[in-house]
Amino acid sequence: MFGEYSLGDLGSIFAMQGFAGLILFSVYLLMALGLAIIFGQMGVINMAHGEFMILGAYVTWLTSVFFTEHLPSLFPIYFFVAMALAFCASGALGMLVEWALIKRLYKRPLDTLLATWGLSLILQQVYRSVFGPREVGVTLPDWMMGSLPVTDVVEVQINGLFVMGLTLLITVAVFFMIFRSRFGQQIRAVVLNRQMAGAVGIDTEKVDRLTFGLGCGIAGVAGSAFTMIGSTGPTAGQLYIVDTFLIVVFGGAASLFGTIASAFSISQTQSTLEFFLSGSMAKVITLLTVVGILMLRPQGLFTLKVRR
Amino acid sequence: MTPIGTPAKEFLLSVEGLTVSFDGFKAVNDLSFYVDENEIRVIIGPNGAGKTTVLDLICGKTKSTAGSIRFREKELTKMSESQIVLAGVGRKFQTPSIYDDLTIFENLEISYPKGRSVWGALTFKRDQAVRDRVEEVAELIFLKDRLHDNAAFLSHGQKQWLEIGMLLIQDPELLMLDEPVAGMSVSERIKTAELLNTIIKNRSVLVIEHDMKFVEDIAHKVTVPSGQDPLGGLDGEGAVRPEGHRSLSRALRSGRCWTSKTCTSPTARAKSFTG
Amino acid sequence: MAEHDEAGHSRLRRQILMGMAAAPLAGLLPKTAFAQAPATSAVNTTGLAVTDTEVTVGILHSATGTMAISETGSIQAEKLAIEQINAMGGVLGRKIKFIQEDGASDWPTFAEKAKKLLVQDKVAAIMGCWTSASRKAVLPVIEQYNGMLYYPTFYEGLEQSKNVIYTGQEATQQILESLNWVVKEKGAKTFYFIGSDYIWPRTSNKIARKHIENFMKGTKVVGEEYFPLGHTQFNSVINKLKLTKPDVIFTDVVGGSNVAFYKQLKAAGINLDKQILMTISVTEDEIDGIGGENIAGAYSCMKYFQSLDNPNNKEFVAAFKKMWGEKTVIGDVTQAAYLGPWLWKMTVEKAGSFDVDKIAAASDGIEFTKAPEGYVKIHANHHLWSKTRVGLAQKDGQFKVVYESPDLIEPNPFPKGYQ
């Protein structure tokens, strides 16, 4: 395997693969963060998570069209506006869904799975009717495409850096919000003991709605970021859902830190395997490994051992 | 005090050096005690002291971090829950744990000690012996005329009785009861005491209870959670009527978590508890 | 079988009766195409849904599900062709009526719907299918109930049926000339294959590999990779490309993966102006999603591009845009789908009958001079003689044709030496 490459090449391989793995890690983490909040913290199995991401992607596309037509001078920075809008759109839809659907199902987690699957079908069809069955191409500002050469072989993709930065930012923000803010304290209180939280004056319904909205909003931002690397079509969301759930479950559903660790290990495994094997087999082996480990250690990588 | 590791004789249940920790928090730390055959033992202690955890450990619901639990020569810490039950340990939960969707008859029938394997359950026949036994137990737990109602329609107290009945039909050698009279009305409590007095015959019983009156009625020995030896630590305190109660409530106030002390003292000493 | 025959007979009887009732009336009417139409009993002996004024065909594509992205263009093209044919007086004096069924990107559904079209609706022909899998699912049904399928997609070959007309290219037609071109014109020596993981890319790449290794000199394949359908992470393979530095990246990635692949390729700094990339899976339809700026500079091997400069095509593009909007684009498969109804019409007219057996027999040698791609002809193996072209992708999402095979290429679905 290594015989065909020179020593210098090998160095470059490791550098580039490491970087590719980091990009994949950021992508996975970005996908999983929203779900880690919704599934891990709230216990809602949101099968429509991918569709919330795609909503963010469509919002980004609409924004890009708007800027091209009306504000061409500001086009280079439209992406930031688009991400903010994507967060708001997906978040608002999330809160609406929570109000109409999810709040009736907190005691029946498996039923949230079915209901949100239904929701995802409906959203797909709505996207298809509104935006057409074809994929839409999101034009990116030029500065976001291309790469920075480090050596003559090793290059660093700008959009990769962008995704990494974004992921870092959102992760820090989520951590701060969950573990340091008053709102996060309320979320955790409601998660741990809904009745008690209600009894001490926390508006649990409001906290639920905002939490769900937050998770969906992050999904929207993720979808927005994915327009840089992936496709935007009515059914694109379904591609992400299995991976995303596995990442969250593998990390230990209730642990945000676990989600990060699991995204990291899965992405590195997959990216390394992809280099040495064919793409399909790499995917199968990665998934099988994850499922195998989950069978041996069902609670995931990181969980608190708690009194039952 | 019986020295740890060398019980004077073979007890029905010997718990030695039992420890369990949850993420560093030691809910039970180096606990040892012994239960004789036909002995009734009460565990008391404040909320969070780890009483229920001890039952969980014995019946295998929680796995211990260290220590041993021996029951009739068998090491329970290495067995699965169902094996422990088959060995002869029965357990009643704190909140009534019955099957709402099944009738009272079916609830009792499930505990009938036959057809416990998959194949056995598939080929299980409801013969006369089963029916007789179920009716007999139903009579004992005051539910005979409601055999074919769904358990969901029972009152809280009746549900507790039903669960006791389910244990009874299982016929364990060691019966573990977690707060059997919690949440009961006065009349139900009286009936329950009566019921328990019938069923604790010919078997050993381990009870968790807050109700001192109840403890007083049935306990032979008491295991107390405390920072120190409960008796030693409490002996010097002023005596209030009756002395045992005073010490117990004192122990309840001071206990933070389980440590190793049990007062498996000679009966005379234990009598100071039970009045 | 018994039921089938019975139903067919009673329907036939009804149609004969209706035909007789209509005959005296026809004499009273002014001379129209309708009045000249041959009697239904003569042109339809197998109980198809043909009346004196109408003939029913089926359109069977995915309007929902993942494949709707690709199949929408085909549906549009087939509807356009049917409308144009009807405007010209229809087929044998009968207007074409179509029944559209949704295969929902699900192969069993395709089989179910094909059966419904043939058994219940008794359609005279089906324009439909896109993926090989859907065709494979439909094929036994079409053969069993003796239907006629016009299949528009370029595909892997290895198939030939009396009941199917393949209006797209089979793999050798699409690939061989293009490979010859890139080796001759660009001096390419090394190739790297990247495809989606299913039968069409694998078979196409196999043919390309055999051609490169056995039929050309000094050329070789330095890598071959497949990714699951819908895969969106290509950074690892892009790294391999950077290390192996092939002269040509030869891709047959499909669907949403395409978008991810080209975006990541561009982001990784692989400049398609310098690096030759040759694809057999990207048409104008796909560029819509990928974005012209991301793929400009790539070469695509197809038989048709929207930018083809000939009168037939200009007319077709104008009509298509008039019907479906200025912003729609037309890809290779869309054009091939457009050929279906026309080829069927001409075959029916040559055979003088809607009977499937007669059409199947008459198909050989049918010529269509007004095809947007230029002149095409049906081969005895039911594939089309066609030219192949190499287009250079432009920023505006169109292709500039840089090469066109001088002659029509003979379809060869079972190529010797390539298996």
Added chain:
Amino acid sequence: MKTAPSYMDRKDLLALAVVAALLLVVFPLALDGFRLNLVGKYLTYAFVAVGLVMCWGYGGILSLGQGLFFGLGGYGMAMYLKLEASSVENTKIQSTPGIPDFMDWNQLTSLPWFWEPFHYFIPTLFLIVLVPVAFALLIGSAMFKRRVSGVYFAIITQALAAIATILIIGQQGYTGGVNGITDLRTLMGWDIRTDSAKFVLYFVNAVLLIGVVCCAMFVRDSKLGRILVAMREKEDRVRFSGYSVANFQIFVFCLGAAFAAIGGAMFTLQVGFMSPSLVGIVPSIEMVIFCAVGGRLSIFGAIYGTLLVNYAKTSLSESFPELWLLGLGGLFIAVVLFFPNGLAGIWRDYVQPSIDRVFKLRSKDPTDPGHDVAKAAAAAAE
């Protein structure tokens, strides 16, 4: 004998009679060959739905990977039929005659070892059931022994279905890839493509389904059935009554897998091919909704639910393809929010009481899930 769970009481027998009459008499008389074959195809999904009633409704185990078992059964049958269709004579134009065509296209020169047993019919029949059951046993033992349940089990089985799809598509030389195994012709020399064969296969299918229903009812009415209900409610209580909960979960999961596999094999026979599109996540979840619409606690409901949803799918997608997904999505939500007990619940709450009033029959057990749903049947019979 006031309570004895005589296997099948009067109401069950009646419901069974109604289903049998519907499947064996009403449908064959009322429907033409094409529609009857469609119903036959739907009924193969009903096998899975009945299995899900046992697994999910009674056992509380929601598997989102039933497509895997359906596929294993279906592929088993397809492999046998494909080998029969690939006789040396039929495949003489290939470079290696006697192996399936797709293997030849993928440069395989000999039959892979795991195809060998499928040369023979009887071993094939065994493998169709045993392979999925072995998989279920493996998955079940690994997971239930470690107390994986509920949501986690659902997600892991879903991932398994996804892996199976990728694997089948990726290993196309061995599996036929995304196209699946197609062009199946004869079963021991009997042409399964003719209308008369389809007619016969429909009856075989219907009889098997009724057999599976009886089997499910036997399990439900045995003590094991009550233990399943008990487990679903108070798992710990069952455990502390001396039962190995995991073993019961494994059993019912294997049972569901076996049912699904039989359905898959019948699907292959009736439809004439098998493809990975029946293995993946989407079909697996759709099968759950068939079961949910019927009522997750009603064995008969599963059949009616399957028929109803598929009938709606076929008719809606014939007339309004765009609306179909909206309808299906709406159905998911409506069932979950408003009719958690599905058709069976509607029957029990609205139809049964009025019938009881008419016939003055006192319902013996108010919680017993509803049984036959004549209305749905009538709708499905359309």
